[in-house]
Amino acid sequence: MKREKIQATLFDSSEQTLKSRTLLINKSKLLEVLDNLLALESLQELKIALRDLRSHLVSPDRDTIGVLNIDSNGDTVEMKYGYLMGELSQIEQTLTLERARYYLERLKKALTEIKTNRINDINLNRWKEYDEIITDSLWVFDKRDTSGAHLAWYWGNFVPQIPRQLMLRYTKKGDWVLDPFLGSGTTLIECRKLGRNGIGVEINPEVAKRAEQLVAREPNKFRVKTDIVIGDSAQVDFRGLFRERHIAKAQLVIMHPPYHDIIAFSDDPRDLSRASSVDEFLKMFGRVLDNVTPFLEDGRYLGVVIGDKYSKGEWIPLGFYVMNEVLTRGNFVLKSIVVKNFEETRAKRNQKELWRYRALVGGFYVFKHEYILLFRKKGRKKR
Ligand SMILES: C[S@@+](CC[C@H](N)C(=O)[O-])C[C@H]1O[C@@H](n2cnc3c(N)ncnc32)[C@H](O)[C@@H]1O
Known part of the structure; x- marks a missing residue:
């Protein structure tokens, strides 16, 4: 030859x-x-x-x-x-x-x-090349990604790998991602890195301001839009927001609500971390859900990141309650329950021995995981 x-x-x-x-x-x-x-x-x-x-x-x-x-x-x-x-x-x-x-x-x-499933940029003819994309339901991250503008300053933020994985799987370049619990802006920083447009809503004005500064530090090489709105996601006028930006619908919604009262994020009574009970928390979460999800395109994905909590000697399965809250709406299909390892908070790390002792005495296990619940919005033919 x-x-x-x-x-x-x-x-x-x-x-x-x-x-x-x-x-x-x-x-x-x-x-x-x-x-x-x-x-x-x-x-x-x-x-x-x-x-x-x-x-x-x-x-x-x-x-x-x-x-x-x-x-x-x-x-x-x-x-x-x-x-x-x-x-x-x-x-x-x-x-x-x-x-x-x-x-x-x-x-x-x-x-x-090129063969794609039309909701992302993965070329299925070359699927073996996408080493970075996780397809198992157990996510274990050794350390948080601190590259670029990610600083990890916000207590209660998620690791950037979460929005990154979700965007790679469920969006294409140029799509819109909506995060109604923006916090320190992790989702929008990842949007800039991956060439997705993003809107984030945050109830705490000081946190939103800090997030804005951080997001602006991330180079915008794909020239995407990353906007931050201060407000209560249960009441924000998404129709108006989308119309102003000439967006028909978002292609991915990422929700990372407070895990009820584990961390108090503000004094605002509309803040989910201020809910007086678990029931009240779920009602507030439901209101955000109902206000946000009409603006998610049919056939596209909603990712909810949530952990459980422990109260008065009882494990409160917030994750499953929240999952139920979404499913009872009837317009979402559960696609996956991902379990992700949980980084110890600094406070817990210092008290590791004490927590182990408490667990042995109290007959429970110390939290080491949280959930990423993945739902597909019904409406279009199954992909
Ligand atoms: C778990 S944190 C999200 C952290 C974020 N993923 C990050 O990486 O920084 C939840 C955030 O939701 C905000 N929040 C709580 N209730 C809200 C509401 N009703 N509308 C908008 N934001 C809210 C809190 O102030 C807090 O910053």
Whole structure:
């Protein structure tokens, strides 16, 4: 087989492992190589040619990998090094020529066709490349992402990885994300990082002001809009807000309400953390839900981040109560209950031994998790 010169250049020169680094590949040349491989008549010939190709791709020390020669004709495609090598090695390990050809065709498709589920930018023809996206229902984060404008100053904030994961799964670039319990602005900072527009509502004016300053510190390379509104999400005029911004609907709603009275966020009686009882808290949550969700596009997602609480020797399953509050509305389908590890608050960390002792005495377990409840709004055909 005539050996084609296709050059691939390492696209990002960060300290990532070679496997997760991105190659910039001359697409038409790689397609030509794949066509030549497809034309081979025996499996043995094909395996030799593949081994040859792979050995030319392995050159971790250099910025330009092997013989993949870019002609700078603009016909380039980005591809994760690990993904390309994995696909080639899978083809090399096949036992039949038919199977090898099937994988070669699949790789060609991955280079030329985009397949999405229309609610995100994930190219399903290249799904193996999306290492970052979690698909399991147990999320364990060792540490919070503190990159960019994320500062972690706000007691009761969530880790930026939560809105990030939700946006990657449930939105496309340019979509609108609505967060009615904005707090320190974590969602809007992630919006800027990922190229999504966002509106956040926060009841506490001082917190909203601080959030605004923080969000503004995050570079806005995708030129998205990230607006903050001060108000009570149960009463804010979302119709007017959306009309002013020429938005039809939001494509994702992320709700991270207070976990009832665990943290008192303000003295405002409309603040959910000021609810006089769990029932009252659920009623207030329901009012926000009813005011917000008409502005979520049908078929799109609502994510609720919530933890349980402990009161007078009893575990209060706020998470399940809140889930029920959404489901009884009848217009949402429960898609997932994600359990996420819970960072210890500084106060709890200092009292770790004491909490362990209390747990042993009281017959309960110390909270180490919270929930991310995922609902799809009914209305459109199932995707
Ligand atoms: C758990 S915190 C959200 C933290 C946020 N995810 C972050 O990363 O900073 C809940 C927030 O909701 C706000 N809040 C409570 N009741 C509200 C209401 N009725 N309308 C709008 N915001 C409210 C609180 O002031 C608090 O900042």
